């Protein structure tokens with residue numbers, strides 16, 4: 001056992017439920033103060049959930065992506081910021097898992113993530129390139145056994161709290177912008193100078209400030225696989241799927257409040273079905289659409305794990321892009337519909353039916369890698385890729 005002991009005899013889902021309740025208690029303060037959800041993250045560490053996806057031999061529990069997605073959804077129902085921190089951390093873990101067999105540093109680092117419940121952050125966005133994941137301006141320099149990296153990162157969620165940041169950069173100073181690698185910058189090898197604050201509409205607890213990142217460390221902390229492969233085999237799919245799960249959680253919580261509102265109205269006037277009841281039915285059907293898309297995506301991802309070539313096909317990339325853009329749009333629509341049902345009670349901050357935080361949080365979905373950028377990417381693939389004619393298979 002590492003420094004944190006899991007409560008014995010509890011399943012991942014049971015632990016997630018307890019942690020989500022803790023997250024929920026602090027969610028309003030996290031949002032109001034735009035502060036890191038440290039109670040929820042401490043509880044995730046105590047429950048050993050940060051290493052859950054790692055194999056048992058590295059100190060994890062061998063959880064699959066669907067189990068992690070379920071936790072994202074559970075957390076998202078109570079505190080979207082805590083859920084997003086958890087999701088982003090797991091996306092980094094999934095990228096590192098591709099390297100589990102690559103060498104002493106990588107296996108040792110993954111074992112540390114589980115033992116010490118280290119929190120991992122991401123720096124792909126960069127000043128000058130925006131959200132284009134597959135482009136970097138900065139370059140890593142390797143001299144002898146040491147790497148050096150300086151990156152003007154426009155956004156690093158919970159950068160100030162992370163134990164390591166996985167940063168993209170050009171492979172060397174002469175590389176073109178798309179010839180990228182990923183560097184594991186450990187807290188002890190890195191200096192972060194804050195460049196922007198995070199005064200935003202929603203997801204305020206992710207503390208996604210801008211930083212100038214300067215790091216120097218052992219050269220083997222530059223991941224051996226090219227970032228193109230990490231993105232295609234892991235990062236794009238895991239991001240879209242875990243985010244979709246989280247947005248489902250936010251939307252579910254909103255519909256649950258709308259349903260409770262209608263039930264309360266019905267009790268006040270028995271026999272009289274409130275107008276908003278039909279909107280709850282409408283929102284519930286959209287919620288099911290979200291769930292179906294996310295589950296289909298997760299099943300497709302699980303199947304692709306069995307045949308590694310599938311992960312790099314256009315069909316798979318189009319499917320994952322579609323999960324992201326569709327669920328991010330439907331989630332906003334669902335929360336907005338729930339707001340319409342609850343009326344002024346949903347619009348106000350201080351009622352049991354308030355949906356203000358849900359709406360603000362879920363609005364981040366469409367800009368967290370801008371939907372138009374993803375549509376642009378899908379559009380290019382659809383110039384050559386045939387649509388899937390089969391409903392089942």
Ligand SMILES: Cc1cc2nc3c(=O)[nH]c(=O)nc-3n(C[C@H](O)[C@H](O)[C@H](O)COP(=O)(O)OP(=O)(O)OC[C@H]3O[C@@H](n4cnc5c(N)ncnc54)[C@H](O)[C@@H]3O)c2cc1C
Nearest residue numbers: 122123124125130131155156157203367368369370372373
């Ligand atoms: C809550 C939250 C947390 C985040 N956390 C992190 C993090 O931890 N690490 C990280 O690296 N990033 C993070 N991000 C940043 C995120 O992943 C995107 O990089 C960022 O939201 C993109 O910002 P943008 O819309 O300005 O840029 P862009 O995506 O560049 O979009 C700008 C404009 O360009 C348009 N556009 C579309 N396609 C193209 C194209 N092909 N070429 C040029 N322009 C195009 C878009 O429609 C948009 O209008 C986070 C974002 C959010 C909302």
